[in-house]
Amino acid sequence: MPYSNRIRTLEESYRLVETQIESLENSEGKDETKLMKLREVKNKYLSELRVLRKEQYDYHQQVDFGDDR
Numbered sequence: 001m002p003y004s005n006r007i008r009t010l011e012e013s014y015r016l017v018e019t020q021i022e023s024l025e026n027s028e029g030k031d032e033t034k035l036m037k038l039r040e041v042k043n044k045y046l047s048e049l050r051v052l053r054k055e056q057y058d059y060h061q062q063v064d065f066g067d068d069r
Helices: 004-026 032-062
Strands: none
Touching: 004 032
């Protein structure tokens, strides 16, 4: 599938940003500006993932695999 590599990359990036956010939230002396930016990046990745998953689904619906999938 043409979208699978990009989806995996975004999923991994999303997990990494989520881990960074959790560690910053649990640390003392939180940097609210950095947290806000990381949350924005996390939301951006999530939005991109939604779009790519939908495009992948639509692509899968259009392709004739020649069997009864």
